[in-house]
Amino acid sequence: MATAAQLIRDLNKPAFSFELLPPLKGNSIKRVFNTIDTLKEFNPIYINITSHRDEVVFKNTEKGLFERKVIRKRPGTVAVAASIQHQYGIKVIPHIICSGFTRSETEYALMDLNFLGIHDLLLLRGDNSQKERFNQTSEESNSYAIDLIHQVNDLNQGKFLDSTIAEAFDTPFSFGVAGYPEKHEEAPNLDSDIYWLKKKVDAGAEYVITQMFFDNQRYYDFVKKAREAGINVPIIPGLKPVTLLNQLTILPKIFHVDIPEAFAREIRGCKTDADVVKVGIDWCTYQAKDLLANGVNLIHFYTMMATQSVKEVAQRIY
Ligand code: FAD
Numbered sequence: 001m002a003t004a005a006q007l008i009r010d011l012n013k014p015a016f017s018f019e020l021l022p023p024l025k026g027n028s029i030k031r032v033f034n035t036i037d038t039l040k041e042f043n044p045i046y047i048n049i050t051s052h053r054d055e056v057v058f059k060n061t062e063k064g065l066f067e068r069k070v071i072r073k074r075p076g077t078v079a080v081a082a083s084i085q086h087q088y089g090i091k092v093i094p095h096i097i098c099s100g101f102t103r104s105e106t107e108y109a110l111m112d113l114n115f116l117g118i119h120d121l122l123l124l125r126g127d128n129s130q131k132e133r134f135n136q137t138s139e140e141s142n143s144y145a146i147d148l149i150h151q152v153n154d155l156n157q158g159k160f161l162d163s164t165i166a167e168a169f170d171t172p173f174s175f176g177v178a179g180y181p182e183k184h185e186e187a188p189n190l191d192s193d194i195y196w197l198k199k200k201v202d203a204g205a206e207y208v209i210t211q212m213f214f215d216n217q218r219y220y221d222f223v224k225k226a227r228e229a230g231i232n233v234p235i236i237p238g239l240k241p242v243t244l245l246n247q248l249t250i251l252p253k254i255f256h257v258d259i260p261e262a263f264a265r266e267i268r269g270c271k272t273d274a275d276v277v278k279v280g281i282d283w284c285t286y287q288a289k290d291l292l293a294n295g296v297n298l299i300h301f302y303t304m305m306a307t308q309s310v311k312e313v314a315q316r317i318y
Helices: 004-009 031-043 077-088 102-118 146-154 190-202 218-229 246-255 260-267 273-293 305-315
Strands: 014-018 048-049 057-061 066-071 094-095 120-124 174-179 208-212 235-239 298-302
Touching: 004 048, 004 174, 014 031, 014 066, 048 077, 048 246, 066 218, 077 094, 077 102, 094 146, 120 146, 146 174, 146 190, 190 218, 190 273, 208 218, 208 246, 208 273, 208 298, 218 273, 235 273, 246 260, 260 273, 260 305, 273 305, 298 305
Parallel strands: 014 048, 014 298, 048 094, 094 120, 120 174, 174 208, 208 235, 235 298
Antiparallel strands: 057 066
């Protein structure tokens, strides 16, 4: 079976992929299937499934004290990936993250994925815990995506954490990584971020999926800089249709991306979220058409709270 990287390289017409989240703990997988049922007519070449770390939360008790609890709000990345592959036969790319997982837990997850016949991964550091102002990893965890890449490369050669050497997997894992057209929030500058991105590509990442952006020029500039730095793998643009009034401030805050003034003005002019959905679809379509006109042949969509909007955009461009 071709890897995601091979499928991307062999594309000869505009293609579609999207990311979805595992359901919130306790919710049915039907929500995931509903998203896929809404979007499968556009023949996604793969579906990404996000991964989420444990969160520490403090709950108020009856005695007026706070109780510390560790919860994972969205468990099940591996199972959701397997379930989608089984139900739909569509290629899946589960995300594997460093933060919140020990190397041993990661090793076991990778072994499960191998047994399930899932060999495409997106390797990431992972978001910080909401209680952390910056990334804190334990000694048992990988610190950066590059460390995770080394772990996967070792495993591809049959090297396990306890130094036992076993048979290499019949099908090695193939993987992509994240890139940030507007720079990662912690990077001192874009050049530094690209320096580390190149390290990830040199270590075996076969493609880059970008953070969402709302100004295509940021993406074009990023690709140019990456190429100048010797990064020659596909850089897949990530788009998200805006669907809520409050995303005007929430998206820049969470994802560290700018919303261009022309678009911000349109959102500000909306009275309701339903109005925002319309301008969000229009803006995303405009971005997608421009990307396709400029030689991009695969666009990756972020579907969280935007499945119907992604469908509308896809209907207009594919
Ligand atoms: P890294 O590549 O490790 O980089 C992190 C920062 O450190 C950057 O500033 C980089 O410049 C710098 N850096 C990298 N390596 C080194 C080094 N060796 N020494 C010093 N500095 C270094 N988060 C989740 O929790 N779950 C998900 O499923 C998820 N999916 C995502 C999908 C996409 C397409 C994108 C773009 C992001 C996703 N994220 C997800 C968010 C991501 O995990 C965070 O943005 C995280 O803070 C950085 O991840 P990374 O893999 O880019 O990190």
